[in-house]
Amino acid sequence: MSHTPHHPHHGLAQFEKLSEYLDRELDELTCQDIERHAKNCIACRVCLETLKQTVMLCHSINHDEKPVPPDFAIRLKETIKALCRDKG
Amino acid sequence: MSISQNPRTPNDDDTELIIQINSGRTDLFPELVRRYEQKLYNFGIRMCRDVQDAEDMVQDTFLNVFRYLKDFRFESRFKNWLYRVATRTCLKKKRKSLYAPEEELSLDYFLPGEEAAIPARVPDWAAAPLDQLLNEELGNRLRQAVHELPESYRLVLVLRDMEGFSTSETARILNLSESNIKVRLHRARLFVRQKLTDYFDHEPYTPSSPSWSCPV
Ligand SMILES: [Zn+2]
Numbered sequence: 001m002s003h004t005p006h007h008p009h010h011g012l013a014q015f016e017k018l019s020e021y022l023d024r025e026l027d028e029l030t031c032q033d034i035e036r037h038a039k040n041c042i043a044c045r046v047c048l049e050t051l052k053q054t055v056m057l058c059h060s061i062n063h064d065e066k067p068v069p070p071d072f073a074i075r076l077k078e079t080i081k082a083l084c085r086d087k088g
Numbered sequence: 089m090s091i092s093q094n095p096r097t098p099n100d101d102d103t104e105l106i107i108q109i110n111s112g113r114t115d116l117f118p119e120l121v122r123r124y125e126q127k128l129y130n131f132g133i134r135m136c137r138d139v140q141d142a143e144d145m146v147q148d149t150f151l152n153v154f155r156y157l158k159d160f161r162f163e164s165r166f167k168n169w170l171y172r173v174a175t176r177t178c179l180k181k182k183r184k185s186l187y188a189p190e191e192e193l194s195l196d197y198f199l200p201g202e203e204a205a206i207p208a209r210v211p212d213w214a215a216a217p218l219d220q221l222l223n224e225e226l227g228n229r230l231r232q233a234v235h236e237l238p239e240s241y242r243l244v245l246v247l248r249d250m251e252g253f254s255t256s257e258t259a260r261i262l263n264l265s266e267s268n269i270k271v272r273l274h275r276a277r278l279f280v281r282q283k284l285t286d287y288f289d290h291e292p293y294t295p296s297s298p299s300w301s302c303p304v
Contacts, residue, residue: 019274025255046207049214053221054281058234058249060218061227068129072143079147080121083154084114 015047022052102166110158121150124170131171134234134246135178149174164260171251172261175243213284213293221293233283237276244269245276 020026021034038045068076102120109116128149132142152173160169213221234242247258248269255273259266 016271016274019277020270023255025270042207042209046210046214049210050285051277051281053214053216054277054284055249056218057222057226057230057284058245058277058280059252060222061230062250062252064227065126065130066133068125068146069139069143072129072146073125076121076125076143076147076150077118080118080150080154083151084117 015044018044018048018051019055021048022055100162100165100167103162106157106160106162106166110160117154120153124167125150127167128170128174131174131246131251132178134231134250135239135242145174145178148177152177164257168253168257168261171247171253175247175261178243179239211285211288211293212295213288216293216295220295226287229283229287230280233280236283237279241272241276241279244272245280248273249277 017026017030017034021031026034034044034048038048102123105116105120109120125146128146129142132145133139136142136145149170153170156173160166234245237245243262244258247253247261248255253261255266255269259269262269264272
């Protein structure tokens with residue numbers, strides 16, 4: 001694992017575009033470039049796959065929404081009611 | 089492209105309600121609150137330091153919405169406008185600006201160092217089905233990582249990857265350029281990814297085996 005010239009050779013450009021790649025915000029050609037590169041470059045493939053999983057995990061924790069705490073819900077309702085009474 | 093036949097967004101379920109409220113039916117305002125209080129509360133606990141701050145943010149946001157609803161021009165979905173008000177409320181409270189040159193996340197930080205070992209393969213956790221991977225502990229780690237992000241990065245990541253807004257919607261909510269959103273989002277994701285990588289380095293995930301198995 002000595003001096004494999006890994007990141008110098010592809011530099012920052014591809015690395016910076018990985019999120020846009022995952023979000024399908026890149027043009028076809030750039031996507032193909034990235035895919036071709038990741039096929040042969042394990043470091044970028046690892047980066048891409050772990051990043052993708054990170055994004056999917058973020059999406060999935062959004063699904064378990066917490067309910068509003070009951071005491072706050074009551075307070076909020078009262079505040080809003082008073083507001084509507086004053087202005088209404 | 090300019091689509092300007094109708095300034096009202098057609099698919100917004102809130103349009104009718106808002107028109108009524110703005111025409112004097114303020115008694116219907118609680119219905120608008122009911123529709124969004126839970127969404128906003130969950131956004132609050134992702135963004136704020138604690139539950140108390142989240143509750144304050146929700147309440148202040150609705151007070152601001154009540155005050156400024158007349159200015160809503162139906163140029164976006166109401167939900168987007170609501171989040172715009174909410175993020176302002178959030179930042180104002182802390183007297184912070186999104187444009188302050190504070191706490192930048194440099195990309196260099198995330199690039200593999202010269203010394204870093206080049207991984208031999210994609211780690212198991214990255215290839216695991218989400219339902220097998222995601223448990224309470226990991227959920228907590230993930231939330232914690234999001235909270236450790238500098239605020240402006242946290243806002244972008246939460247809006248894009250948790251609240252589900254598009255790049256252009258997020259740009260409009262935060263009044264930043266789309267390219268700015270993309271840069272911040274990527275860095276925020278890399279930050280969270282690094283935290284997850286560290287976590288799994290200590291608690292390796294192996295398919296269908298307990299997570300405490302010893303690293304080789
Ligand atoms: Zn590479």
